[in-house]
Amino acid sequence: MKRNTASDLAFTAMGAALIAVCSWISVPAFLPSLVPFTLQTFAVCLVTAVLGLRLGVWSVGIYLLLGAIGAPVFAGFKGGFAALLGTTGGYLVGFLFTALIVGLAAERMGRSFRVLLLAMAAGVLACYAFGTAWFVLVYTRTSGAIGVGTALAWCVLPYLIPDAVKISLAALLTGRIAPLVRRGRA
Numbered sequence: 001m002k003r004n005t006a007s008d009l010a011f012t013a014m015g016a017a018l019i020a021v022c023s024w025i026s027v028p029a030f031l032p033s034l035v036p037f038t039l040q041t042f043a044v045c046l047v048t049a050v051l052g053l054r055l056g057v058w059s060v061g062i063y064l065l066l067g068a069i070g071a072p073v074f075a076g077f078k079g080g081f082a083a084l085l086g087t088t089g090g091y092l093v094g095f096l097f098t099a100l101i102v103g104l105a106a107e108r109m110g111r112s113f114r115v116l117l118l119a120m121a122a123g124v125l126a127c128y129a130f131g132t133a134w135f136v137l138v139y140t141r142t143s144g145a146i147g148v149g150t151a152l153a154w155c156v157l158p159y160l161i162p163d164a165v166k167i168s169l170a171a172l173l174t175g176r177i178a179p180l181v182r183r184g185r186a
Contacts, residue, residue: 015059042166053103090134094127
């Protein structure tokens with residue numbers, strides 16, 4: 001097992017901080033009934049692709065832990081364990097799946113734009129799957145039965161294009177940032 005160096009700890013903390021800051025950046029939705037878009041997905045993909053599997057997953061885990069203990073690091077400056085257990089909490093927890101997939105692909109298959117684009121898309125799809133299943137379970141328990149199609153229409157379909165743009169930007173920036181971070185960790 002690799003020892004944690006001071007630079008690893010610093011980059012992990014910066015990764016968690018970047019995810020938090022990007023969760024606060026909100027772009028209004030094009031339809032008034034939708035939740036605004038944040039840059040969380042962008043940050044999770046970028047941080048994990050740049051830092052790799054171990055540090056990327058740690059960054060996401062620290063971000064989630066900070067939110068769980070009440071730090072206002074989630075979208076809309078929310079925090080607390082209730083946010084993780086709510087209807088959209090599965091999408092937050094799903095970021096761990098995104099980090100695992102993107103980090104593993106970046107380390108095993110390289111950081112080419114094409115590899116990262118495919119890995120990030122797969123990671124976000126895993127997040128969507130987990131988050132939607134969670135949404136259906138919690139919504140059904142708290143508000144009444146809901147179909148998977150309705151949950152997808154509310155929680156996934158409106159975000160496909162914005163997330164595709166965020167993934168593309170994260171994959172592009174990784175190629176520029178990753179060499180600098182590797183030098184900083186050396």
